[in-house]
Amino acid sequence: MNLDSNIPEGPLADKWSNHKFNMKLVNPANRRKYNVIVVGSGLAGGAAAASLAEQGYNVSCFCYQDSPRRAHSIAAQGGINAAKNYQNDGDSVRRLFYDTVKGGDYRAREANVYRLAEVSSDIIDQCVAQGVPFAREYGGMLANRSFGGAQVSRTFYARGQTGQQLLLGAYSSLSKQIGLGKVKMYNRHELLDVVKVEGHAKGVIVRNMITGEVSRHAADAVVMATGGYGNVFFLSTNAQGCNVSAAYRAYKRGAGFANPCYTQIHPTCIPVHGDQQSKLTLMSESLRNDGRVWAPKSAEAAKQIREGTLDPNTIVEQERDYFLERKYPSFGNLAPRDISSRAAKEVCDEGRGVASSGLGVFLDFRDAIARDGQAAIAERYGNLFDMYQCITGADPYSTPMMIFPAVHYTMGGLWVDYNLQSSIPGMFVGGEANFSDHGANRLGASALMQGLADGYFVLPYTVGNYLAEEGIAAAGTVTTEHPAFAAVEAEVQARIETLLSVNGTESPRSFHKRLGQIIWDKCGMARDKDGLTGAIEEIQALRKEFWANVRVVGDARSLNPELERAGRVADFLEFGELLCRDALMREESCGGHFRIEHQTSEGEAKRDDENFTFVGVWEYKGDDVDPELHKEDLVYEEVKLATRSYK
Numbered sequence: 001m002n003l004d005s006n007i008p009e010g011p012l013a014d015k016w017s018n019h020k021f022n023m024k025l026v027n028p029a030n031r032r033k034y035n036v037i038v039v040g041s042g043l044a045g046g047a048a049a050a051s052l053a054e055q056g057y058n059v060s061c062f063c064y065q066d067s068p069r070r071a072h073s074i075a076a077q078g079g080i081n082a083a084k085n086y087q088n089d090g091d092s093v094r095r096l097f098y099d100t101v102k103g104g105d106y107r108a109r110e111a112n113v114y115r116l117a118e119v120s121s122d123i124i125d126q127c128v129a130q131g132v133p134f135a136r137e138y139g140g141m142l143a144n145r146s147f148g149g150a151q152v153s154r155t156f157y158a159r160g161q162t163g164q165q166l167l168l169g170a171y172s173s174l175s176k177q178i179g180l181g182k183v184k185m186y187n188r189h190e191l192l193d194v195v196k197v198e199g200h201a202k203g204v205i206v207r208n209m210i211t212g213e214v215s216r217h218a219a220d221a222v223v224m225a226t227g228g229y230g231n232v233f234f235l236s237t238n239a240q241g242c243n244v245s246a247a248y249r250a251y252k253r254g255a256g257f258a259n260p261c262y263t264q265i266h267p268t269c270i271p272v273h274g275d276q277q278s279k280l281t282l283m284s285e286s287l288r289n290d291g292r293v294w295a296p297k298s299a300e301a302a303k304q305i306r307e308g309t310l311d312p313n314t315i316v317e318q319e320r321d322y323f324l325e326r327k328y329p330s331f332g333n334l335a336p337r338d339i340s341s342r343a344a345k346e347v348c349d350e351g352r353g354v355a356s357s358g359l360g361v362f363l364d365f366r367d368a369i370a371r372d373g374q375a376a377i378a379e380r381y382g383n384l385f386d387m388y389q390c391i392t393g394a395d396p397y398s399t400p401m402m403i404f405p406a407v408h409y410t411m412g413g414l415w416v417d418y419n420l421q422s423s424i425p426g427m428f429v430g431g432e433a434n435f436s437d438h439g440a441n442r443l444g445a446s447a448l449m450q451g452l453a454d455g456y457f458v459l460p461y462t463v464g465n466y467l468a469e470e471g472i473a474a475a476g477t478v479t480t481e482h483p484a485f486a487a488v489e490a491e492v493q494a495r496i497e498t499l500l501s502v503n504g505t506e507s508p509r510s511f512h513k514r515l516g517q518i519i520w521d522k523c524g525m526a527r528d529k530d531g532l533t534g535a536i537e538e539i540q541a542l543r544k545e546f547w548a549n550v551r552v553v554g555d556a557r558s559l560n561p562e563l564e565r566a567g568r569v570a571d572f573l574e575f576g577e578l579l580c581r582d583a584l585m586r587e588e589s590c591g592g593h594f595r596i597e598h599q600t601s602e603g604e605a606k607r608d609d610e611n612f613t614f615v616g617v618w619e620y621k622g623d624d625v626d627p628e629l630h631k632e633d634l635v636y637e638e639v640k641l642a643t644r645s646y647k
C-alpha cells in the first residue's frame, strides 16, 4: 500500500501556497468534459460538490437523506474555529495550528494541520458572503466565544445552531448548481460499493432507497464525504443514519483505514436514561464558557442526590468539587474533551456520580446567571436550555444540568495524503470520513472548520490536479458499460439477497445494540489488552450469529429501512473488530485512546513517542484473513513533542 503523504517541500507556512501554484490546472473549457462523483452532501460533501460544479465540472452528488439539508452536519451546535483574531487576544494561524496539534496529542500530520489553520479565515468570509447569520457584537463585528483546549476566543457561532446555518449556506451554493444543471442531486440514494478500473476509483453502485433500484454511476474521480462512524457504539450523539458503510466498502476495495480506534467521547451529553434509548443528546461544549462542572465532594451527598432526597442547590460551596477547575486551573472548565471526559468518569468511579445511574456530574449556571443575568444566558444558549428541559423535564436555569460523556466524533477514517487522496488513486475523502487533521483528539469547533476547509478550499484544487495529471484524453472515457461495473453490481445484489434470505429471529437493531455494548464496555473511555482481546472474540461470534439469525423483514424492491439498517450493521460488525484491533495494537495512551496499562501516576494519558508516532493504516486482505497494518511515520519539524499539560 502506497502511503506517500505527498507533503510539499518548503517551509511549513509556504507549503500550501507553493503547492497550489505547482499543481496542474484544467482549462475552464475542458472542465465540462469531466464527471466527478461526490458521495455525501453534508458540510464537506455539499461544499465540495458546489465548488467543483462552480468550477465547471459535471458533478453527481449522492446522499441517503431526503434532502442535503438533513445531513448530520445540521446537528452541530456550538461553533466553528477560525484564526481571525477579532478579539485581539493573541490568536494567529500559528497558534491555531499549535493548539490543534497539541490538542490531538501529537498524532496529526503537521502540514495538513497548518493548512487547515491557514484557510480557516477564508471559511468565515465565504460563509458570511453566503449569508450565514453568525452572532455579532453590538458594533457589527462577528462575535467569538471560547472552546476547549484554547486560551483565546476564536469560535464563530450562530447561537446553538451553527451547523444548521452553515449547512444552509452550503446548500444554497449547491442548489444554485443544481438549478444550473451542473450538479445532479441523487437524494435517498445509498452507496453500496465502489468501482475501480485499472486501480483507479471510477464509479459507485447505489441503491435508490424508495424504489429499491440498484444503479451504476461512472466518473473520472470520486469524492467520499460520508461522515463519521460513531454509531458503531450504537448509542452516540450522531444521527441515527450515520454509518461506516461507504468508508468500509472503500476499505474493502483497497483504501487504507487509518487510526480507527481514535474515537471522541464528549464530556457534556445528557446521561443515558433507560434501556430503550437509541440516541444520546449533546449539550454543546460552548456551555462550558459559563457553566461550571462539579460533583459533590462527599459520596454520601451524591447518593442522596441520586435517590432524590437532596437538592443539589442546597450543597454549599465548600462541599462542591469543581474538579476540572481543581485539576486543570489554566484551562478549567474548558479543558479538552478527552481529558474532561476522563475526569468525569473518575469522579463517578469514586461513587460521586449524581444521575440515577450514578453516571452523571453537574454543569451549573448558577454563578453565570448571578453574574450576567438570566436574559444574557438565555440569549447565548436559550435553544440548548430548551432542548435540555424538553428531554429531562428539569429547568437548567434553576437546577444544574446533569451531564455525562458519550460517543460523539471519530478522528479515524479513510487514510488520505496531503491532497486528501486515499490510497485508491482518484478517490478523495473529505470531512469526518477521512482520518483528518485532529490526531488522537479533536478540539471543539474544529470539525466544521475541517469539513468546510476540505470542501471549499482543498478538494477543488487537488481533484483538479488529479484530473489534469490523468490528461484530457482520459476525460469521460470510463462508462458503466465497463465489465468492472457489472461485476461489482452483481456482488451488491448478491449481498442484498443474502441479507433477506437469512430469515432468522433477531432484528438488525438488536445486533447493533449488542455490538455497541461490547465496544462501549471494552473499547470506550478506557481500554486494556484483556478487554480488547475478549471484545474481538465476542464480535467475531456476534458476526457469525448475525449471518445465521438476522431477520430482515420486507423486500428489496421498495422502501425498506430494515434492509438499509441490516447492511449498515453488517459493516459495523466487521468494522468494530478493526477498531478493537487498532486499539490493541496501539500500546500507548494518546488523546481519546486511553489504555489503562499506559497512564501516568496522576491518571493522565501516557504516550510512547518512540514507538507510536505514526498513523496506523489498515489494509483489507480478505474476509477470513487478518488485515495488514502499515505505518505512516509522523515527522514533527515545527512542533516539539511534549507531554500535554492543561494545568
Ligand SMILES: Cc1cc2nc3c(=O)[nH]c(=O)nc-3n(C[C@H](O)[C@H](O)[C@H](O)COP(=O)(O)OP(=O)(O)OC[C@H]3O[C@@H](n4cnc5c(N)ncnc54)[C@H](O)[C@@H]3O)c2cc1C
Residues within 6 Å of the ligand: 039, 040, 041, 042, 043, 044, 045, 062, 063, 064, 065, 068, 071, 072, 073, 074, 075, 076, 077, 078, 079, 080, 081, 162, 163, 189, 190, 191, 192, 225, 226, 227, 228, 237, 238, 239, 242, 243, 245, 246, 282, 284, 408, 409, 430, 431, 432, 433, 444, 445, 446, 447, 448, 449, 451
Ligand atoms: C450533536 C453534534 C454537535 C456537533 N457540534 C459541532 C460543533 O459545534 N462544531 C464542530 O466543529 N463540530 C461539531 N460536531 C461535529 C460535526 O458536526 C461533524 O463532524 C461534521 O458536521 C461532519 O460533516 P461531514 O460533511 O463530514 O459529514 P455529515 O454531515 O455526516 O454528512 C455525511 C453525508 O454523507 C452521506 N452518506 C453517508 N453514507 C452514505 C452512503 N452510504 N451513501 C450515500 N450517502 C451517504 C449522508 O447522506 C450525508 O449527506 C457536532 C457533532 C454532533 C453529533
